[in-house]
Amino acid sequence: ETGVTQSPTHLIKTRGQQVTLRCSSQSGHNTVSWYQQALGQGPQFIFQYYREEENGRGNFPPRFSGLQFPNYSSELNVNALELDDSALYLCASSPSSLNLNTEAFFGQGTRLTVV
C-alpha cells in the first residue's frame, strides 16, 4: 500500500463527454503527477502539480487540465473525450518535485474507457 488513492477505479464514458479523476496523495507529499498509460505502452507524463501550481506539462492538449488543493489532493479533468483517451490514468505523489532521486509512489489507477 502506497497511501496514494485514486477514484473511481473504473469508468466508462461516451465520446465528447467530460470526466474528472481524483487522487489523494500520500501524507506529507506536496507533489502530484499524472500519467496516462495506454494498453501495451509505458506511462506518459501529463502534468505535475507542486504546492497547488502546475509545475510542468507533457505533450497533452489543453483539454487535459488539473487542479491541486490545499491538502495536496488533485484532480485531472479531460474535456471532449476521444476514443484514444481510453487508458489507465495514474497519479503519483512524491515529497518534493525538487529532488530528482525522490521515489514517486503511484496510486492503483483509474481505468477509463471511452465508447
Next chain:
Amino acid sequence: RKEVEQDPGPFNVPEGATVAFNCTYSNSASQSFFWYRQDCRKEPKLLMSVYSSGNEDGRFTAQLNRASQYISLLIRDSKLSDSATYLCVVNSNSGYALNFGKGTSLLVTP
C-alpha cells in the same frame, strides 16, 4: 525517436534462469535512472534506482553506462513471482517528469 527504448520482449524463461533487460535513453542530460516493476493491471512500483557505479539488491543488479546512454537489469535465479513487466525509467530534460520505456514483459515458468 523515443526518449527511452527497451527490449521489446516478451521474455519466457524457466525458474532459476538468469535474464537481462537492456534500455537506452536519448537525453544525455538525464540524471536519475530507475527500474520499475508493473504487475498485470496494477500500478508501477519502484524496483530499484540505478547508480553510476552499478548497484545490487539481492538477485537484482542494475548497471548504468553514461557514455553509451545504456541501462541494464540482471535478474539471477528467477522466481515465478518475478513474472511482470519491467519498466526502464529516466528523469526528463526538465527534471520533474519521469520518462518511461514501453516495458519488457517477463514470464517465468515452472
